Amino acid sequence: MTAPTDSLEDRELVERCRAGDANAWTALVARYQRLVYAIVIRMGLDEHVAADVFQAVFEKLVQHLPKLREPDRLQAWVVTTAKREGLAARRHGQRQVSMSRPDDESDSRPAEEWDIADDSPGAEQQLDDLQQLHRLRLGLDRLDERCRELLLLVFRDDEERVGYDEVSRRLNLPVGSIGPTRSRCLGKLRKLLP
Incomplete structure (x- = not known):
């Protein structure tokens, strides 16, 4: 098979x-x-x-x-x-x-006020960030389901981030064991990262 x-x-x-x-x-x-x-x-x-x-x-x-x-x-x-x-x-x-300069009457602001510069990270930094994110996704995909769910719940960046009480309820874990379990799961993830 x-x-x-x-x-x-x-x-x-x-x-x-x-x-x-x-x-x-x-x-x-x-x-x-x-x-x-x-x-x-x-x-x-x-x-x-x-x-x-x-x-x-x-x-x-x-x-x-x-x-x-x-x-x-x-x-x-x-x-x-x-x-x-x-x-x-x-x-x-x-x-x-x-792209033409704003020397015509369509925009009355002086040329110095036009925000044309890009403050975003350079291409190499962006590429490095994307590669790290991809490696992290691969590692998460290889984790057991319980660890993956725990890490995804605890480390959310958005408004859907939940507290330990909610993590405890969703995963049927005592609140006091979430921290040590999270630590073990992070250790497993580090070993799985390519």
């Missing part, structure tokens, strides 16, 4: 894809789809361009799959290719769009 394709390492997925396994290809695309979209969106491009880049990346992967020398470094290949395709899309878009 073969292992489910979504739990396979990249090397094994690539080997199955080379052998013509459609389920392996579906799993491979699903594994890296969010990463490709995130890279392109972080570059400031819209979702339509992201869809084009996604398609271009996976078309190139189909072409390069038979000669891919280091299948275990597939993530790096996908990131690099997405970044290159995104930059190409940006250059192509810049050739088609011009």
